[in-house]
Amino acid sequence: MKNRIVRFDNHGGPEVLNLINEAIKEPKDDEVRIKVKALGLNQAEVMLREGRYVASPNFPARIGIEASGIVDSIGNNVSSLKIGDSVCAIPFLSWNKNDYWTADSINNYGVYGDSAIVPAWTIAKKIESQSYEEAAAAWCQYLTAWGGLVYNSDIEKRNCCIFTGASSSAAIGGMQIVKAFGLKAYAISRTLAKKEKLLNVGYDEVLSLTDPKLEENIMDLTNGIGFDLAYDCVGGEYFINLVNAAKARGLIVNYGNLNNNASNIKTLPLLAKRIHIRFHSVFDTMRFQNQREEGIEWINKKMEEGTLKPIISKVFNLEDIVEAHKYLAEGNQLGKTIVVT
Numbered sequence: 001m002k003n004r005i006v007r008f009d010n011h012g013g014p015e016v017l018n019l020i021n022e023a024i025k026e027p028k029d030d031e032v033r034i035k036v037k038a039l040g041l042n043q044a045e046v047m048l049r050e051g052r053y054v055a056s057p058n059f060p061a062r063i064g065i066e067a068s069g070i071v072d073s074i075g076n077n078v079s080s081l082k083i084g085d086s087v088c089a090i091p092f093l094s095w096n097k098n099d100y101w102t103a104d105s106i107n108n109y110g111v112y113g114d115s116a117i118v119p120a121w122t123i124a125k126k127i128e129s130q131s132y133e134e135a136a137a138a139w140c141q142y143l144t145a146w147g148g149l150v151y152n153s154d155i156e157k158r159n160c161c162i163f164t165g166a167s168s169s170a171a172i173g174g175m176q177i178v179k180a181f182g183l184k185a186y187a188i189s190r191t192l193a194k195k196e197k198l199l200n201v202g203y204d205e206v207l208s209l210t211d212p213k214l215e216e217n218i219m220d221l222t223n224g225i226g227f228d229l230a231y232d233c234v235g236g237e238y239f240i241n242l243v244n245a246a247k248a249r250g251l252i253v254n255y256g257n258l259n260n261n262a263s264n265i266k267t268l269p270l271l272a273k274r275i276h277i278r279f280h281s282v283f284d285t286m287r288f289q290n291q292r293e294e295g296i297e298w299i300n301k302k303m304e305e306g307t308l309k310p311i312i313s314k315v316f317n318l319e320d321i322v323e324a325h326k327y328l329a330e331g332n333q334l335g336k337t338i339v340v341t
Contacts, residue, residue, distance in 0.1 A: 004341075006112035006321055007060045011051030014325035017063070017112075019318065024115055027075035033117045034069035034087060037132035040169075041328050041337040042066060042091070042140055043233075043256065048106065049325070054093070055103035062110025065091035068126055068135035069116070078120045086126040089118045090139040090296075093283040101283065112321065114341050122286065124296050127304055137310035137336035138303065140282060141173030146295045147285030148253040148278065149174055149231060150181075158228045158251075160184040162218065162242065165233040165258060166203065167194050169336035172311055174231045175202055180307050183229070186221055188214070190331075197334050201311060209238060218245035226250060239263040243275060251276040311335030 003024045008016040027033045045063055047053040057063075071085045081087065094105035109118055126135045149155055161178045163171040166187030175185040179202060187203040189195070195206040207217050218227060218241075226247035232239070236259025242252050243265055252275065269275075285291050302308040313333035316324035318341045328337050 002114070004114045004318060005062065006064070006110075006318075007062055008049060009060045011049065014049070014322045014329065016049065017321050017325060019321060025117060027073055027117045029076045030078060030120055031075040031117050032071050032078060032081055032087075032120050032123060033073040033115055034067065034089065034123075035072045036067050036069040036111060036114055036116050036341050038069070038136035038338055038340045039064055039067040039111050040136045040140060041324060041339065043168075043258075043328075044091070046325065046328060053106075054101045055106055057103060057106045061106065062112065063106075064111035064113075064116070065089075066136060066140045067111035067116055068132045071123075072115075075120070081120060081123060086128075086132075086135075088124045088126050088135045088139055089116060090122050090124055090143060090286060091282055092119070092122045092286040093281075095283075095287055112318075112339070114318070121289075124300070127300055129304065133312055133315060133338045133340065134310045136338055137169060137312055138173075138299070138308075141169045141310070141336065142177065142299045142303075142308060143285055143292075143295050144170060144255055144280070144282040145174035145177045145231065146299060147282060147291065148255055148280035149177060149229065150298070151285070151291060151295065153229070153251060153253075153278075155181050155183070155229070158183055160186060160222060160227050160229065162186050162188060162227045162230040162232075162245075163203070164188045164209065164231070164238070164242075165256070166198055166206070167334045168233065169311065169313075170233060170255070171231065172201060172335055173308070176308050177302075178229070178231075180302060186218070186227070188234075194334060201334070209234065214241050215245045222247070229253075231255070234258045235260075235263070237261040237263050240265050243269055246273060246275050248273045249276065251278065253278045253280050255280045312338055314338070315340060317341075 233256030235257035
């Protein structure tokens with residue numbers, strides 16, 4: 001039986017990804033195997049491939065954390081699923097007793113391929129109205145944003161949210177979520193080249209990250225008060241702009257660092273405005289069962305209602321996985337990059 005798997009033998013650019021044929025494997029206790037239909041590409045996988053991730057794999061390594069497909073084999077102790085179920089594999093990362101991330105999950109799992117084995121607890125049922133491509137695009141963006149922006153954040157009391165990296169699927173997913181709560185959503189993109197497209201997908205206004213008047217522009221949009229919520233994947237030297245443009249007791253949720261430079265932040269402005277800064281990962285939402293189940297239920301309900309609908313930028317075939325990673329690196333996408341088997 002043909003079973004194509006993506007592996008890489010060393011860190012580097014997209015070209016280190018190799019598509020090879022391997023014997024199909026059986027799931028162990030508490031695991032399921034899915035016949036992969038589609039997978040979503042994530043910046044975390046780019047960081048893993050390049051050697052910049054929170055953990056390093058043992059080579060040769062599999063790769064991939066988000067997919068949709070059909071259950072075709074079930075390990076012992078799994079009663080919540082049956083063969084033939086259409087499902088989604090939600091991104092997760094293993095952790096130790098002191099809450100530090102470990103490399104166990106990236107050494108044992110990976111969804112780039114015709115088949116993937118994952119722990120049963122990371123599986124969600126696919127809603128019938130979604131295509132497999134949409135299902136593969138949904139969970140990293142929506143569950144990350146739900147955990148950072150909705151869970152324990154008083155979102156009902158807030159008025160607007162700033163989104164950096166606004167054309168990414170993560171930011172667009174967050175934008176759709178805050179709009180469901182009636183907030184204004186302001187996009188911050190590197191330039192204004194995508195302004196019309198960003199307005200068309202739902203943002204209320206678009207600003208440029210590199211505009212010297214960025215902070216002034218944010219203040220103008222918020223009637224001189226500042227924003228009360230931000231969802232930031234850029235970080236780095238631009239983080240100071242968010243600190244300066246936040247209102248008193250505003251919340252900044254950082255979930256990524258596309259910019260690795262230092263930011264010149266002094267602590268007095270943080271104290272003066274009592275700014276809340278939260279560093280968030282989907283992996284934290286996933287590892288707490290009650291939070292995970294609450295988030296999955298909320299997101300499924302909103303997707304079934306049509307309130308949340310993944311936006312797909314481009315679809316590649318599995319044999320073109322190198323080209324798909326090159327496309328992701330260009331940064332010109334609007335929404336999620338998907339690969340189908």
